[in-house]
Amino acid sequence: MLKFPTVLAGALSAALGLTLPVHAADPDPRDWDAVLEEAKGQTVYFNAWGGSENINSYIGWAGETLKERFGVEVVHVKLDDTANAVAKVLAEKSAGKDEGGSVDLIWINGENFASMKRQQLLMAPDWTTGLPNWAYVDHENKPTILTDFTIPTDGLESPWGGAKMVFFHDTARTPADGMPKSSAELLEWAQENPGRFSYPQPPDFIGSSFLKQVLIETIDDRSKLSQPVTEASFKADSAPLFDYLDKLHPNLWRSGKAYPQNYPDMKQKLADGELDIIFAFNPSEASAGIAVGELPDTVRSFTYKDGTLGNTHFVAIPYNASAKAGALVLANFLISPEAQARKQDPSIWGDPTVLSMDKLSDQDRAAFDALDLGIATLKPDELGPALDEPHPDWMEHIEGEWLRRYGAAN
Numbered sequence: 001m002l003k004f005p006t007v008l009a010g011a012l013s014a015a016l017g018l019t020l021p022v023h024a025a026d027p028d029p030r031d032w033d034a035v036l037e038e039a040k041g042q043t044v045y046f047n048a049w050g051g052s053e054n055i056n057s058y059i060g061w062a063g064e065t066l067k068e069r070f071g072v073e074v075v076h077v078k079l080d081d082t083a084n085a086v087a088k089v090l091a092e093k094s095a096g097k098d099e100g101g102s103v104d105l106i107w108i109n110g111e112n113f114a115s116m117k118r119q120q121l122l123m124a125p126d127w128t129t130g131l132p133n134w135a136y137v138d139h140e141n142k143p144t145i146l147t148d149f150t151i152p153t154d155g156l157e158s159p160w161g162g163a164k165m166v167f168f169h170d171t172a173r174t175p176a177d178g179m180p181k182s183s184a185e186l187l188e189w190a191q192e193n194p195g196r197f198s199y200p201q202p203p204d205f206i207g208s209s210f211l212k213q214v215l216i217e218t219i220d221d222r223s224k225l226s227q228p229v230t231e232a233s234f235k236a237d238s239a240p241l242f243d244y245l246d247k248l249h250p251n252l253w254r255s256g257k258a259y260p261q262n263y264p265d266m267k268q269k270l271a272d273g274e275l276d277i278i279f280a281f282n283p284s285e286a287s288a289g290i291a292v293g294e295l296p297d298t299v300r301s302f303t304y305k306d307g308t309l310g311n312t313h314f315v316a317i318p319y320n321a322s323a324k325a326g327a328l329v330l331a332n333f334l335i336s337p338e339a340q341a342r343k344q345d346p347s348i349w350g351d352p353t354v355l356s357m358d359k360l361s362d363q364d365r366a367a368f369d370a371l372d373l374g375i376a377t378l379k380p381d382e383l384g385p386a387l388d389e390p391h392p393d394w395m396e397h398i399e400g401e402w403l404r405r406y407g408a409a410n
Contacts, residue, residue: 026123026324027328028127029131029328029332030130032132036070036329039325040070041072042072042073042322042323042325043073043074043075043104044073044104044323044330045075045102045103045104045105045323046077046105046315046327046330047077047079047082047103047105047106048077048107049080049107049205050077051078051080051262054348054349058348059074059076061342062334062339063076066326066329066330066333070329072326072329074330077103079107082108083111083112083115086106086115086121088102089106089318089320090121092320093119093319097320099322100320101318101322104317104318104323104326105315105321105330105331106317107313107315108313109148109157109311109314110148110149110311110392111396113148113153113314114148114393116318117151121318121319122156122318123316123317123321123324124319125154125155125156126155126156127155127156128156128157128331129155133332133333133337134335136336136356136360137335137354137355137356137359138359139159140356142312142354144162145312145354148312149311149391150226150227150392153314157315158316158332158334158335159312159335159354160314160335160351161313161343161351161353162311162351162353163282163310163311163312163313163351163352164282164283164308164309164352164383165209165279165280165309165310166279166282166285166286166301166303167180167278167301167303168278168279168285168286168299168300168302169270169277169299170273172296172298173273173276174276176302180277180304181302181304181305182217182304182306183213184217187248190248193276194250194255195251195252195253195254195255196253196276196277197251197252197276197278198253198254198256198266199252199260199266200261200262200263201259202398202399202403205281206263206266208395208399209281209309210279211241211398211402212309212390212394212398213308213387215238215394216387217306218241219237219238220240225388227391228391229393229394229396229397234397241398245402245406249406253269253275256406263280266278266279267280267289270295271295271296281311282350282352283377283378283383284346284350284351284352284377285301285350286376286377287373287374287375288347288349290375291346292347297375300375300376301378302378303382307386308384308386309387309389310387310388315330315331317331337361337364338364341353341364341367341368344373345371346372346374350373
């Protein structure tokens with residue numbers, strides 16, 4: 001929908017004898033003083049996954065900081081599935097609610113971003129590069145900041161953190177030299193150690209990520225994954241993945257008749273001795289769990305020699321958000337050196353930064369250098385290659401087929 005300036009819209013309405021919808025112009029982050037002034041007193045409804053206490057605490061800290069410094073209130077709307085927030089915005093658009101929407105900022109990437117971009121549910125493009133703290137972002141060396149699951153971001157979402165799939169285990173029970181180095185080796189390990197591995201049921205993000213990892217390793221031509229699914233060849237292209245899962249599932253925890261609810265549930269099962277190998281999308285996750293007492297200090301990380309999934313997660317502003325200026329202030333704060341260094345601390349969250357150390361001041365760089373990333377965090381040269389995420393269309397098809405085949409088991 002075109003957004004006319006208020007005066008022009010009023011004049012046109014009077015001249016034509018029409019009643020036109022009048023929309024205020026979106027705040028421009030390149031006029032930051034005006035954004036800060038408009039943001040004062042606004043309440044930002046930040047729709048973000050709420051399944052992790054340490055992440056919830058971090059978002060709470062960010063909200064308290066915004067209220068104190070900028071007069072912006074932040075309400076964390078805790079989601080169990082980001083798609084629910086996307087559906088809410090879509091329902092508002094379908095009802096003609098083009099202003100005063102209920103979602104101001106959303107934690108997003110992948111299929112959900114692709115869906116919102118396709119359906120024009122996001123605030124006008126290129127606001128991200130106008131944020132003052134964009135100057136610190138390492139978009140030159142981290143291609144997933146500008147391309148989200150093969151979809152160009154076009155300044156529609158602001159990077160928040162990096163991600164890389166890692167596995168971990170408790171060395172008090174399982175020796176490090178026996179850990180698998182590929183999905184094929186993981187299958188062999190599971191067959192030799194039945195009931196000691198599992199993954200969350202898709203569409204849980206972590207569970208779907210496991211499917212993508214296996215898909216990348218088993219498909220006959222990886223180049224197909226950078227494009228939408230070809231319907232005529234999908235069955236053949238995905239057959240190796242489902243053949244793999246057919247062999248794996250009888251050897252899962254509870255013989256694949258039930259699945260861990262999510263990553264925190266997997267983490268608890270590792271701590272309780274129910275599972276021996278789990279995985280996360282954060283290289284510091286094991287150290288973070290140790291730091292807050294959720295995991296024993298004998299837990300260590302490992303990865304696959306030929307690489308694991310890597311991506312960036314973002315925040316985005318819906319096109320009809322009620323508090324766009326406040327959302328801009330929050331998005332900008334989340335990529336500040338202060339907030340990014342705190343987020344990377346494993347005792348707080350452990351989520352990798354999207355900033356370039358070369359762009360920071362000596363003082364800000366020192367804050368990152370001082371971080372203790374923990375005894376279970378792999379060094380950058382130990383993480384192995386980052387594998388590109390498939391086009392979002394693949395997971396829509398894979399998740400649907402997974403549910404058809406295995407979903408009734410849960």
